[in-house]
Amino acid sequence: MSGGIDSSVAAILLKDAGWEVIGITYRIYDNPLDSDTEEETVAIKEAREVAERLHIEHHTLDLRREFRETVIDYFIREYSEGRTPNPCVVCNPAIKWTYLLEAADTLNCTRIATGHYARIGKENGRYFLKKAEDPLKDQTYFLWKLSQEQLARTLFPIGGLTKEEIRNIARSKGFARLSKKSESQEICFIPDNNYRKFLTDEIPDFEKIFKPGDFVDNRGKVIGAHKGFPNYTIGQRKGLGVAAGYPLYVLSIDPQSNKIILGSKEELGGSLLYATDINYMKRQTLCDGENLSVKIRYRNTGYDASVYPEGHRLRIEFRGKADAITPGQSCVLYEGEDVVAGGIIHSVRPEK
RNA sequence: UGUCCCAUUGUGUAAUGGUAGCACAGCAGAUUUUGGUUCUGUCAGUCUAGGUUCGAAUCCUAGUGGGACAA
Secondary structure: OOOOHHHHHHHHHHHHOOOOOEEEEEEOOOOOEOOOOOOOEHHHHHHHHHHHHHOOEEEEEEOHHHHHHHHHHHHHHHHHOOOOOOHHHHHHHHHHHHHHHHHHHHOOOOOEEOOOOOEEEEEOOEEEEEOOOOOOOOOHHHOOOOOHHHHHOEEOOOOOOOHHHHHHHHHHOOOHHHHHOOOOOOOOOOOOOOHHHHHHHHOOOHHHHOOOEEEEOOOOOEEEEEOOHHHOOOOOOOOOOOOOOOOOEEEEEEOOOOEEEEEOOHHHEEEEEEEEEEEEOOOOOOOOOEEEEEEOOOOOOOEEEEEEEEOOEEEEEEEEEEEOOOOOOEEEEEEOOEEEEEEEEEEOOOOO
């Protein structure tokens, strides 16, 4: 329970369905403390209050160290290597599910549940994610890394409902204030939403390690100066400070030469990627050249692509051009509503 | 040194002599369980000095700066 509307309604729905519900809230970062008590964070306090009103048991787990070691360190490492991390994808299996299941075992609970917008299916003995009922809120993109064991014990009480229905439930159950809370999450451990500032604050000697360098065009011509490559991500347009008469986007980042290549929207498109860290979900493996819909970012409906397994990785060839394929981000393979597999985008260039 | 061309917001450009528009960048907001994208709004300009004209970015003169030719 995060204190927000989704996990609170998930708890309400489970309780109404007759489950014996226990609420768990994590403390993963030094978020602002509640101004009255100075003891717990605002979010934890709100989650505890919801649990109290539902008359359910509630526990708080301090996972700041674990979160730091697995999520924040990863986040920093990826940007330091010129890649673009997705902390939620790492956090879900490694933190949320791992410690929720651990708590479930100590508390003698059979299942765990979260407030994610997703559904679970099972075919041929395999568990897999299905897109949420509300296509605008579907969060399967962030959950592709969950294992079979994790999925087997998971419930998604709100996956079959729309955001509007969730709000109505909260209101009808007397949680009017929750239904009005803003959606905005962004990176949960970066309070001011400024990840660039976070990196320069967190990385010792940032200015010494990541020096300013050149923005260049596709032919290598210098067209501007960048402020250290961790400040940028592929597809980025804002904040480049280079005017060309048409919008410029970050095409690629080369940490070795400390150069960042800029170009037009057309040049940003790519038709190939290699994915690693594959997690097979609905299928145990894939056939050569299977046609699937591939999502390479959260807010995207997916591109038609052919998928070729190559050892421990996948080669994905898009039918058309995919926009801003970004190493470090996830690619999730869908067959209709079902998540077939997922992986991390490793490279976008043809290789042997 | 001689001839010619150019000079508009931070950048690139537009405006039959009638009082300055567009794009990019910047800034702000919207959207969002990653980053990026996208959308909306907004700031800002006629090189300088004279002159012609009811009126000049637009015409004339000089200056300044840049470019192209030329022994």
